[in-house]
Amino acid sequence: MFDHGVPPLPYVHPWAQPFEDRFTALRRAGTRVAYYYHEPDNSTFRYRCYNMAQAVNALLPGVSAAHFVQEDGSALDRVVDAADIFVVCRARYTDRLNRLITRARGLGRRVIYDIDDLVFDTRFTHQVLKTLDQEPSEAAMDHWFAYFGRLGATMRLCDRVTVTNQQLAARVEEFAACPTRVIPNFMNREQLEVSERVFNAKRASGFRSSGPVLLGYFSGTPTHNRDFGLIAPTLARLLDSDERLGIRLVGFLDEFGPLARHRARISHAPLQDFVNLQRLIGEVELNLVPLQDNAFTNCKSNLKYFEAGVTGTVTVASTTIPYCDAIEDGRNAFLARTQAWEETLSRALAALDEYACIAERACEHSLAHYGWQAQAGALEAALLAPCLPPTSRKDAHGPH
Structure with a gap:
């Protein structure tokens, strides 16, 4: 056992910020990337939204990013209007999300789907259940097939997909037939x-x-x-x-x-x-x-x-x-x-x-x-090649 002497540290979720603070951060630069996930958590949200926005803001000149969640409610319309790039992270299909994606695409925004697991293609549902030690009961099958199906449906609404590795990229391209880029999970x-x-x-x-x-x-x-x-x-x-x-x-x-x-x-x-x-x-x-x-x-x-x-x-x-x-x-x-x-x-x-x-x-x-610090190339390739010019965006200063 290593006694490294670092004591227990006080912890507060670093992403617990009011909406207006996050919205201001989004609008800081000329090219704007909005990350969306259904709710903050210590796993997918942290790796694929919080870490991403933190790295974008530090590494890509002229680009700003912030994270948003389902609880932001009607203010998400303002987010879509203000963003150049709308990244939807592992989100299940809902009517509200469909309307947000439709709004973004209608405004000429790029919409990217981000996924970190093979949980969008129902052909793999039974394998995932077995791997996760889940009983294949009727209730479990209803839940997991619906979950996979709704993730896959949202993915197919988007312009491109970002994933964590090349194996997952190959599965996405087979499933959705859309451009796919790799941004590995990384540390903040x-x-x-x-x-x-x-x-x-x-x-x-x-x-x-x-x-x-x-x-x-x-x-x-x-x-x-x-x-x-x-x-x-x-x-x-x-x-x-x-x-x-x-x-x-x-x-x-x-x-x-x-x-x-x-x-x-x-x-x-x-x-x-x-x-x-x-x-x-x-x-x-x-x-x-x-x-x-x-x-x-x-x-x-x-x-x-x-x-x-x-x-x-x-x-x-x-x-x-x-x-x-x-x-x-x-x-x-x-x-x-x-x-x-x-x-x-x-x-x-x-x-x-x-x-x-x-x-x-x-x-x-x-x-x-x-x-x-090592992610500038992957982020730039996934998000900005090519990118809409900022002049095509209607700015968003308040509610609509």
Whole structure:
């Protein structure tokens, strides 16, 4: 365990801003990008709206951006009128949203749909249910087929789509037959500030740890039981044979399975805000990312690698395509085939003497590819090529 000395940090949602403040921010520059999501949250909204707007405002000269949500109500008409580019993030079809998109297109605005998961094509509904450990009951099928269908219907109303990786881009192009660009998930300023503190403290100590060697599993949603089940028997056997080891679980997990006999060596923390999560990730030696290997998981982001990497924590991840794209096995992290988790974890534990070098490389790579500062090219290509001239926009100073 790494005792990096960064205490629990006070947290307030940084996106909790009045509408008029966000609207003023949108209208600050000549080219304006409005991001829309149904409600603020710590997952899709943070990555695909808040982080995006923050990076656009910092990186693209002459462009301003802000986020908006369903609760903004009738004021969303003003947003559409004021924006040059309207980005609709993972939003289900509604009559109101259809009218907003129609209004935007009628005014000559570019409308972009942003999606971060393979949840728009009903051919994959059953696979997603199985992956998420959801019972395929009548009620569940009604819910999930409707959810996929409404996301796909909204996507098809838009001019282009932005996604998190090339695998998802290929699925979108097959489904919607529209131009698709990749903007990876990336880390915002707040995340990187606390991560830098954690990393620098670990570096200053020579990556010296004390207490148990912690293997961490960080679950952001209540749907990861099947993923964790892939490695639970392996972890139990490792704890049987190695008294140095402990387990850190953070977030949702319903059951420990074969690890129950080692309950005394398992620490369990509740779901964290995204700032304090970085502190906890930075305390463990190995960050575990077990994933089933299918079309759905190959379309997901590799964020669990880079969010650990910037804290100087080394990841062991399943060999899905996004993680294989980011990880050089044994150099900046470790890759584990489905049937080889025990061998890979043993190899990672045997490499603890090389930990500092691996952690340094993981941090450098994560910042270079997944920090907000590295996203100017992807944002410009996705949003501004080509872009409407500002003179074509009717300015919006008040309600209509």
